[in-house]
Each structure stands twice: as C-alpha cells, then as structure tokens.
Amino acid sequence: MYYIRPIAIEDLDTLHQIAVESGPGFTSLPENTELLQKKIERSTQALARDLDRPGAQSYLFVLVDSETDQVVGTTGIEASVGLDAPWYHYRLGTVVHASRELDIHNRFNTLYLCNDYTGCSEVCTLYLKPDHRHSQNGSLLSKSRFLFMAEHPQRFSERVIAEMRGYSDEHGRSPFWEGLGRKFFAMDYSEADYLTGSGNKVFIAELMPKYTIYLHLLPEEAQQVIGRVHTNTEPAKRMLENEGFRFENYVDIFDAGPTITAPLEKIRAIRESRYAKVRLIDKAEETPDHIHFLLSNTQANGFRCCLSSLYERQGIAELSREYADLLQVKNNDTIRLVELKGR
Structure with a gap:
C-alpha cells in the first residue's frame, strides 16, 4: 500500500x-x-x-x-x-499588419513576456x-x-x-x-x-x-x-x-x-470532495458497491492521503483498520473523500 x-x-x-x-x-x-x-x-x-x-x-x-x-x-x-x-x-497572441493600398493583410502569431x-x-x-x-x-x-x-x-x-x-x-x-x-x-x-x-x-x-x-x-x-x-x-x-x-x-x-x-x-476533486464518518471494519471485501476513492484526514501538519476501494453511504465510510492506520484516524473520526475519477 x-x-x-x-x-x-x-x-x-x-x-x-x-x-x-x-x-x-x-x-x-x-x-x-x-x-x-x-x-x-x-x-x-x-x-x-x-x-x-x-x-x-x-x-x-x-x-x-x-x-x-x-x-x-x-x-x-x-x-x-x-x-x-x-x-x-510568454503569452501567445496575434498581431495584424495590413496595408489597404497594397491590399495586404497579414496575421502573425507572437510571444509577449x-x-x-x-x-x-x-x-x-x-x-x-x-x-x-x-x-x-x-x-x-x-x-x-x-x-x-x-x-x-x-x-x-x-x-x-x-x-x-x-x-x-x-x-x-x-x-x-x-x-x-x-x-x-x-x-x-x-x-x-x-x-x-x-x-x-x-x-x-x-x-x-x-x-x-x-x-x-x-x-x-x-x-x-x-x-x-x-x-x-x-x-x-x-x-x-x-x-x-x-x-x-x-x-x-x-x-x-x-x-x-x-x-x-x-x-x-475539490468540488466533489466531501466528509464522511469512519466506520472501522476488520477487512474490506470487494463488492460492486465499492468505488475507488481518494481518502485523507483533516489535518495540515499531519496530513495523510491514500487510495482505497470502499463502501460509502449516507456519510458513513467503511474503512479497514490497515487504511485507518495509514490515515492515522480511528472509529467515528471525520475523513475527506472523493471518487478517484469523475462521476
């Protein structure tokens, strides 16, 4: 992991x-x-x-x-x-050089610092x-x-x-x-x-x-x-x-x-992220209801983040003890999560 x-x-x-x-x-x-x-x-x-x-x-x-x-x-x-x-x-832009008398109209791509x-x-x-x-x-x-x-x-x-x-x-x-x-x-x-x-x-x-x-x-x-x-x-x-x-x-x-x-x-990932309460389980088993999530704790200095497949419903996330240890969270703690890929 x-x-x-x-x-x-x-x-x-x-x-x-x-x-x-x-x-x-x-x-x-x-x-x-x-x-x-x-x-x-x-x-x-x-x-x-x-x-x-x-x-x-x-x-x-x-x-x-x-x-x-x-x-x-x-x-x-x-x-x-x-x-x-x-x-x-450098900002990419366009400059036009034109002469009506000579019937010339030139567009040039440019770079500007x-x-x-x-x-x-x-x-x-x-x-x-x-x-x-x-x-x-x-x-x-x-x-x-x-x-x-x-x-x-x-x-x-x-x-x-x-x-x-x-x-x-x-x-x-x-x-x-x-x-x-x-x-x-x-x-x-x-x-x-x-x-x-x-x-x-x-x-x-x-x-x-x-x-x-x-x-x-x-x-x-x-x-x-x-x-x-x-x-x-x-x-x-x-x-x-x-x-x-x-x-x-x-x-x-x-x-x-x-x-x-x-x-x-x-x-x-910011717009769709949300909070969930941790419900500790001994071991997570893959089921069709499990989705790959990015998970993080809510700390700054002690920030932890990992990737896990879990079951989440009504603000409750079932998290195995090994992943809880990685995130340094315990039962009923709040975590932030978001689907790895967009809905």
Missing part, C-alpha cells in the same frame, strides 16, 4: 536522488542539496503555522511505500507564486520513480494535493496553475531554447533551468527580450514545440485536464511547455 505524507528533513537524500533522476526541465527540484534542504524547511514551517491567507508558502509531500517505508515520489503546491520573485510567462499569473497557486514538483508507476500511484500523487487544498482553501488563491514540462529530446536538448533562449543567454538549457530552480531569476529580467517576438522568425523546429509537453509529462497533463484544467495560451519562457489553469473551486 502507498500513502502521502508531508516531507521531512530525513527525506533529503531521497529528494536529491529524485532531483537527479528527473533530469533537465524539472525546474522545481534543482540538483543542490542545500537548496533542497531549504525547500523541505519551507514546507515544514508552512504546515506548522495556522494560516488564514495565501502567501509565499510552499508545501511538499512524498509518496511512501508502506511495506518498505521508502519514499518513491514527491508532489508539491506553491501557495502564491511571484510574491518574492517575478513570475514570467508577462507576469499575468502572479499571485496564483501552483501545483508542481510531481515525480514518481519508474518502478512504482503502477496501481494508480500517479493519480494518488497528483490528486492528493486537491484534497489538501479542499480541506485548507484559505491557504490558497482562487486560481490554480500547473506548468507542464516542455518538450526536449532524449539528450535533454530543448528545440525552443536552442531557437530563442540561447541567443540571449549564451548558456545551455540545463544551466538556465538550474539557475531558475535555485531561485536566481534576476537574470531573466536582465537578459530576456522585452518586446514582442514574432513566431515565424523562429526556426521551424522551435515553432513546432510551442505548447508541447515532454513525453513523460503527457499522462500528468491529461489527468489535470480531466480535473478541469485548461490551456489559456501561456507557455514557459525556456522550453515553451504549456501552463494550464483552473479556478480552485471548480477543480473536480
């Missing part, structure tokens, strides 16, 4: 291993032990505080294999982006080790964040974004970066990505072009990957789209990966 819990300082070595495995383009986890330790500390401090509004807090959780007690994945939330450093995107998503909450830092990409663990990692947000909405903004990792080849080469970014930064994509992940974003404002970029002036290979996700990111993108996230013509400034967004209250 697997369950979600908040990250702890004891997970630092594993988090660094995940940062190495995830490779270029996984901006939120730089391969730097000191910076990763600070991320863990930020999350621990945010969960320990009783907050009534979103700020520059960061929440980081891990997926644990209960049989081995090993951390096999990570997932996170930023409460409000762009408050302590500028948050950049902006900070439009400043203040939004962000779901981020999703990574699952390859050997554990089964049993719907990816869904548990991704959607557990929504149960936490549903239980603690005051900690988050009204709009939520997700930056999808853009396309790069098997060697970590980004066609968009090669076609645009390198011309202004004179460095490899992996280096720029590392600097951003480490919090050093000042160089973006200093070096990025401030004016409209016409797409037809970029190499064809760069144009083709705008809004395209990395192969490994396609399942995560589909999952978020099924939860109500949509592409609104904003892309990452380095790899042109799409940023998708949804209002907090309209995210499917």
Whole structure:
C-alpha cells in the first residue's frame, strides 16, 4: 500500500536522488542539496503555522511505500507564486499588419513576456520513480494535493496553475531554447533551468527580450514545440485536464511547455470532495458497491492521503483498520473523500 505524507528533513537524500533522476526541465527540484534542504524547511514551517491567507508558502509531500517505508515520489503546491520573485510567462497572441493600398493583410502569431499569473497557486514538483508507476500511484500523487487544498482553501488563491514540462529530446536538448533562449543567454538549457530552480531569476529580467517576438522568425523546429509537453509529462497533463484544467495560451519562457489553469473551486476533486464518518471494519471485501476513492484526514501538519476501494453511504465510510492506520484516524473520526475519477 502507498500513502502521502508531508516531507521531512530525513527525506533529503531521497529528494536529491529524485532531483537527479528527473533530469533537465524539472525546474522545481534543482540538483543542490542545500537548496533542497531549504525547500523541505519551507514546507515544514508552512504546515506548522495556522494560516488564514495565501502567501509565499510552499508545501511538499512524498509518496511512501508502506511495506518498505521508502519514499518513491514527491508532489508539491506553491501557495502564491511571484510574491518574492517575478513570475514570467510568454503569452501567445496575434498581431495584424495590413496595408489597404497594397491590399495586404497579414496575421502573425507572437510571444509577449508577462507576469499575468502572479499571485496564483501552483501545483508542481510531481515525480514518481519508474518502478512504482503502477496501481494508480500517479493519480494518488497528483490528486492528493486537491484534497489538501479542499480541506485548507484559505491557504490558497482562487486560481490554480500547473506548468507542464516542455518538450526536449532524449539528450535533454530543448528545440525552443536552442531557437530563442540561447541567443540571449549564451548558456545551455540545463544551466538556465538550474539557475531558475535555485531561485536566481534576476537574470531573466536582465537578459530576456522585452518586446514582442514574432513566431515565424523562429526556426521551424522551435515553432513546432510551442505548447508541447515532454513525453513523460503527457499522462500528468491529461489527468489535470480531466480535473478541469485548461490551456489559456501561456507557455514557459525556456522550453515553451504549456501552463494550464483552473479556478480552485471548480477543480473536480475539490468540488466533489466531501466528509464522511469512519466506520472501522476488520477487512474490506470487494463488492460492486465499492468505488475507488481518494481518502485523507483533516489535518495540515499531519496530513495523510491514500487510495482505497470502499463502501460509502449516507456519510458513513467503511474503512479497514490497515487504511485507518495509514490515515492515522480511528472509529467515528471525520475523513475527506472523493471518487478517484469523475462521476
């Protein structure tokens, strides 16, 4: 069985291993032990505080294999982006150049540097080790964040974004970066990505072009990957789209990966989640009435979430003792639950 819990300082070595495995383009986890330790500390401090509004807090959780007690994945939330450093995107737009005398009317697709998503909450830092990409663990990692947000909405903004990792080849080469970014930064994509992940974003404002970029002036290979996700990111993108996230013509400034967004209250798992009282049973048996649910307790600092098939009716959820132990709940305690997939 697997369950979600908040990250702890004891997970630092594993988090660094995940940062190495995830490779270029996984901006939120730089391969730097000191910076990763600070991320863990930020999350621990945010969960320990009783907050009534979103700020520059960061929440980081891990997926644990209960049989081995090993951390096999990570997932996170930023409460409000762009408050302590500028948050950049490219906005896709259209410019028309026309001449009545010459009877010419041209439409050009463009990119414009902006900070439009400043203040939004962000779901981020999703990574699952390859050997554990089964049993719907990816869904548990991704959607557990929504149960936490549903239980603690005051900690988050009204709009939520997700930056999808853009396309790069098997060697970590980004066609968009090669076609645009390198011309202004004179460095490899992996280096720029590392600097951003480490919090050093000042160089973006200093070096990025401030004016409209016409797409037809970029190499064809760069144009083709705008809004395209990395192969490994396609399942995560589909999952978020099924939860109500949509592409609104904003892309990452380095790899042109799409940023998708949804209002907090309209995210499917948040909107449909509800409370139930725990009725402990010795062992759950699969019946046609059992549905796969995401389950969580109602704590912040002691947050737990898991995936289970159970029977729920009239606000009562029959929960086996082993799953109650994972959630750290007992008989008659309140839990939050939601169907794994939409109704």
